[in-house]
Amino acid sequence: MNLKQKKTFSLHLIFLILTILSLNLFLFTYLSGQQAMIAFILVLGSFFFFAKTSQVLYERNQNKLLKDVQKSVAEINGKADASNTNHNNPVSFILDRFKDVNKNSRELSWQINFLQQAFRITKFGLILFDEKLQIIMLNDLAAKILDIKPGAKNNTSQINLTPQIKEIAKVALSGKKVKEKIELTYNMRSLEGRGLPVSINGKTIGSLISLQDTTKIDALADVKKDFIANVSHDLRTPIASIKSLTEALLAGAKDNQETLDSFLNELDKQSERLSNLARDILDLSKIENKGSLALKKLAIAPLLEQSVNSFEREAQKKHLKLTLSVKDNTQAKVDPEQLMKAFHNLLDNSIKYTPENGKISVSLTRNNGSINISFKDTGIGIAQKEQMRIFERFYRISKSRSIKSGGTGLGLSIVKHVVENHSGKVGVKSHLNEGSEFTITLPA
Ligand SMILES: Nc1ncnc2c1ncn2[C@@H]1O[C@H](COP(=O)(O)OP(=O)(O)OP(=O)(O)O)[C@@H](O)[C@H]1O
Ligand SMILES: [Mg+2]
Incomplete structure (x- = not known):
């Protein structure tokens, strides 16, 4: 109770005492002693009855107000448990909700900031879609991978994505996780696209697409595949020659001096080819390792x-x-x-x-x-x-x-x-x- 409220309360008390005293004076002046006493008790009783009734009505009104406030807060919070509160005072309840809102908004702005930085720093191109498959935002890397000009990046409604990327966003929106290879013919890039649904309280409200540029990784894998294929081929040819020449010599070709000379020359050439290949592969693998x-x-x-x-x-x-x-x-x-x-x-x-x-x-x-x-x-x-x-x-x-x-x-x-x-x-x-x-x- 503040000073003003205290003053008003004291004035009301003085006024009440004076009213009771004057009523008492009036009753004792005009009625006999016993009648006056009964009348006085009745007046006092009605007064207390009136006071109690007012208090009950006030409290009921206050509880109704508290329930209305709790119901509204529950609606705002998405039907969280409205009865879950220890408050019986609407003012302190509202103040506590204000504290919650303040705390939540701080947490929310922290999370937004974190997400913005994560969007910027990630090594993946990211595109966020809403439930109508409209682009809400995309990061710089996604724009770079898809060859979207810096000016066009902010005007997301004008961005024209390939049908395959739109399809991934659509499937993700239906609540499924997607992972697919994407070939961009217009800029010769290979991508790995992943789609995830974005949900709030169990309801899917959009989808997030991540794009990884795998052009270099794929090219390296091709080089590795070609390398193995070439090495196997280059190994097989001289080995097959050496084997067939040796077999022919053992089968009798060695008996003819001219054939023997020519086969030995060929054997020498093929084994030199093999040893050169082995040397070149070893040299290359050593040289490719810059640490050496x-x-x-x-x-x-x-x-x-x-x-x-x-x-x-x-x-x-x-x-x-x-x-x-x-x-x-x-x-x-x-x-x-x-x-x-x-x-x-x-x-x-x-x-x-x-x-x-x-x-x-x-x-x-x-x-x-x-x-x-x-x-x-x-x-x-x-x-x-x-x-x-x-x-x-x-x-x-x-x-x-x-x-x-x-x-x-x-x-x-x-x-x-x-x-x-x-x-x-x-x-x-x-x-x-x-x-x-x-x-x-x-x-x-
Ligand atoms: N000076 C040159 N004149 C003409 N063609 C050349 C010359 N140097 C390289 N080439 C061509 O480039 C190709 C690749 O050369 P590279 O040295 O990598 O392989 P290579 O000589 O065939 O085999 P090796 O691994 O034994 O060197 C050769 O096959 C050859 O056709
Ligand atoms: Mg050479």
Whole structure:
């Protein structure tokens, strides 16, 4: 009770006492002593009866008000248990509800903030749909994956999704979880799409779609599959030759000196092919593991010189003019073993793919802070459309020219990996029947 209420209460009490005293005075003045006493008791009794009745009515009214308030709150809270309260005072009940609302709204804004950040940070593209399959929101990654322009992203009603994505959203809306592969033909992406229903109090009110760009993962899986297929094929061919040649020799071919010589030569070729394949696969797997790089600061010229010298005999056999020009002797941080493998493969190709009496020029120069190593030949050359593919594992140009020259098609992919391990680049310039130039550029 505040001060004003206390004052009003005291005034009412004084007024009541005065009324009773004056009534008493009146009764005793005009009635006999006994009558006056009876009349006084009756007046007092009616007064207390009136007071009690008023109190009961007031409390009933207050309880009705409390129940109405509880019912409204229960309706707002989605028919939560309205009787579940210890309050008998509407004011304190309402105050408590206010506290609840305040707490809930703080929790809600925290959750909204959390969801917004999760939408932003996630590695999945996310799209939220309402029950009419209209887009409510989508994150930046979803827009990027689906090639939606930044301006169009905010105007969600204008976004046109592929029928497959809409279908996933629809199935999820029916309460089911979905997981499907999606191929986007318009931007050549492969996606994994998942759909989940979004529900409140058991009622589905929308669906959430997550999109994961699996283009690179799928490409890697294809590379792995191709690699295994190629290795098995390249292993099977020489093994089958070795087996059939050996069987033929054992069956009597060894008795003819000429056949024996030719079969032994073929056996030597096939076993060399096998050992080269095994070496290239081991080299490639070692080189692909960047952790195995053993960098040392040293001059590149001696490494190149050593590689060129090791091919002198091969060049002489084909009457090729092999020259080396070194115009730089600066040092760089390199893995000498790996770098020499790259030089070896490029020299091997130049000699292999240059017809007799051709010319191979190797040079080392320095230009604008980078080291350039060039391998130029006057060989059979590479058509423009093939130049993009020759660095792929196992890629060999036409069968006819490959069979003549042997090889597995791993050489240039080893070169590419070595150069990239050194943060450098390898390029090719070539014209069919004129020659090719492969250039390694390394940071100095
Ligand atoms: N200097 C070159 N001149 C012409 N064609 C070349 C040259 N270098 C590479 N090529 C072409 O590129 C293809 C891929 O070369 P790569 O070195 O990867 O494989 P390869 O030489 O066939 O086999 P290996 O794994 O034994 O090196 C070759 O099959 C060849 O057709
Ligand atoms: Mg090669």
